[in-house]
Amino acid sequence: MVPKSFTRAAAIVTAVAAVGVGASFAAPQTASAAAQTTRSATYSSGGATFEAQVDNDPGNGAASWLWLADYKWNDGVGAIAHVNYVDGTSQTWGAVTNGTGTVALPEDVSRFQVCEYNRAGFLGCSAWTYM
Structure with missing residues (x-):
């Protein structure tokens, strides 16, 4: 004869294990199904680095948002x-x-x-980054 407390404990452990297994399968599927809304691109040349980041869901009322950076100052070039x-x-x-x-x-x-850009024009670009 199996005591009631053992039967109840086994049922709880089985239920918790089933929930844990279901959650581990659900989380990766949900994460992979979500579209990535933010991406970055970087271009470096001659000691200068330029970066752009786009967010297609910025949450500030804009359709999208662009951030540009020129990490080397006073060299006569910039980021476009x-x-x-x-x-x-x-x-x-x-x-x-x-x-x-x-x-x-x-x-x-x-x-x-x-x-990378200066008054003469474009000096080089990163590869295209797809959203």
């Missing part, structure tokens, strides 16, 4: 971002020199890249 929107249009933002800058974008971004 080429942005392609989900509707197929494109825009160039910047130049940011000697620091950082932000801008609220008019719609969601499909891809972007950060470039």
Whole structure:
């Protein structure tokens, strides 16, 4: 004969184990199904580094948000971002020199890249980063 307390304890352990197994399978599926709304791109050249970050869900009322950074100051170059929107249009933002800058974008971004820029034009760009 099995005592009632042992039977009840076994049922609780089984239920907890079942919940734990279900949670471990549910969490990765949920995480992989979620779209990533923030991405970064970096370009480095000659000791200078430039970075752009786009957020398609900034939570501040804007459709998207762009942050640009020029990490090497007083070298005569800056950061510019080429942005392609989900509707197929494109825009160039910047130049940011000697620091950082932000801008609220008019719609969601499909891809972007950060470039090194001076008065002569574009000196080089990162690969395209897709959202």
